[in-house]
Amino acid sequence: MMTRVLLSDSASESSLPERPSPSSTSLSAIITTFRASTSGFVPYLDDLEKRGVLSITYPQNLLTTFKDELNKLPPLAYAGFDPSSDSLHVGNLIIVLNLLRAHFYGIRPILLIGGATAAIGDPSGRLSERNTLEYDVIHTNRACLFKQLQEVTSRIIPQDKFDIFDNYDWYKNLSCLDFLRRCKSMTMSSMLSLGAIRDRLDSQDSISFTEFSYQTLQAMDWLNLAYKYDCRFQVGGSDQLGHLHTGSTYIKKMLEGAFAAGICLPLLTDADGNKIGKSTQGGVTWLGQNKTSNFRFYQFFMQMHETEAVPLFTKLSLRPLHEVKAVIEENKADPGKKALQRQLAEEITKIVRGKKTFENTIKISQILFYNKFDEFTALPREELLGVFNRPVLLEREKAKDLTFGKLADITKEEGTKMAHQMSAGAFKVNGVKVTNPDQKINVDNILLGDHKDLTLIGLGKRQFNLVQWI
Template identity: 35%
Template structure:
């Protein structure tokens, strides 16, 4: 399938300049294209995954992706999609975050490909050394204030206020495109739909400074959820690509819990499954939604892509153990992932009666209730029901001598951390 046709099938094209010209260029040449990623945290989140994977699609089709880390623009702040001014971060923090993002991008793009290697660039390399006079004379003179005011990213902030710093962001991003066009022969910029104004401003700057220039822009849809809630957010916050911030198990669970109304769209967006495979999963979702075949395919494909095969298998083991209640099969490391957000209590006693522990850990509100819970069969340790009022927490109840999982009723889990 033609690359642009595949992107269209997947719903990945929101806006494009000169579709016919770009299609012709992509079919005739190996094109360099770029997408920018500003370091606004020490990790990218899944909102950044769509443009990253779109770059990967271009590379798989034989083109040369450039992942641009915004070491300079990250010091300024992009007003696009924001209702208020961003907090400015120090140069040291932005440099550190830029390095972390470079590491993450290398997981998805092939920088060692002998035929069409990807490359990393940092816009601080050309913006950081530019003096003010050069910026104003050579770059700023190409931008009319009325032209900039008409852009959505600025218009949306006129009433609430926008600083000159963020107002100038569009010029800096345009300079990125110009620099990559002139130095790397980069002909295409892609980005989220909120970047359309910045992308077209870059095309205008290239046109004004290079008479015979032919460059292109394309935006990708911002990912939405059918229920109206924000994509990539959970009760615990954003879903990060860093395993330290969002564990592989949490990452897997986010995708496995995808709504039936969204799962096929996400399979098209985020996986490299073929049209035939996706159509088969769509049919399975319609005919047997309770089997959640599409969700499993989505969760497995993405967890393996982002975290690797070992982390995927670990996430599956945790999920299966929690579903079956057989907690003893898990390792201490898997316990830490699977029960990261449940109430926890540290037991500092070498031996402790279960009734006492239930009260101390605030699992049961009183000793009388604790006894009733045990006698009624409502208390489980690592998946095994305990009905003995004299039960004492022992080594047999501790996974790797560190953790015990107490369940009260069907769904209330508690993590007991043992010092001894």
């Protein structure tokens, strides 16, 4: 799928592109595939509310006071993703999956990559300026996010049922004068009332004009989508309420009083308030295979405590709510079986990494869990590297100075106390316990069967890492 451009590449005062007539759109073909009783924003938001992900609505009381307006909204919804990294992380799934859930209610999802806004930096939720990313880094990240979002979305929705845009294509040739003229309908009083702006103005470091102007670009993003596609509904994170207000007000002024609305979804947190997937279980858990291995990604969900897994399953699963509740009830009967975690891990791994990756990962997970190291050693090299696709690379020449204690520290998860783990017999090399941290390593003695450059490191029953000697 090619990225479609909404704004003209011309840097002149020419405004937005010609708006298509209702008869030229293909959306009607999509809507007819859904039953009228289950389509539309009202049942979609009702589902989100029951799942506990409807944190804030804009305007307030959206499901009650503005029900008629919701029913009249064109069936499109969008969410934005700034490419500040070359991959999204698990915490982003609450936005991605709940946006894509709209598809099942006859609403076309639009995923907007913020190639332009990433160069500015969103001040929301921050007390200081973001680091400015170089353009070549942003362009690399844009391409990675486009590929990632397309792959994930295509595993859920047919490719002709969603759109992915990049706002860099809208702004790359927009002159400074044209930009300022388009800000004419945005008032300083409204922009200064944004919570993130007020907080920063009151701080010692204040805020740059660059980050202050972020809200203008996000409002223009929404206007572009509203003008070209009649998309007047936005899905955002917990800190996006101010942007929803700015954008909907801008649309109302520019499109003759048109109604626009949106929702803020909560952060995914554990019982202690830590961000799930970002501040827990050994650091960030990325969606990209180049940053988090398939094994670790699957185990991230499998090893969740029930108090975290139940709400996460409810909020992320794309199954109908009655099926989700049935799994939760089944899990209550015997939590030790981890039936819920297993189904959560399976669903998310299949969506994010693909069915084949899931099958290989579950196969190796079971072999390791039941200590079948002969079977593990006999697995093809490409299968091992496919699951442990981020092995720890160590130079064989430098191994002469390496002890098992140092090897344990190199391969451990963030926050793990290796001294205690080793003395308790929880550190294993190719399935064999090693308790002496000062013991020198002989690489030839710890190679994995016929795999002459691989070593399996185990921490307890569930944490494993692959070392590749180079």
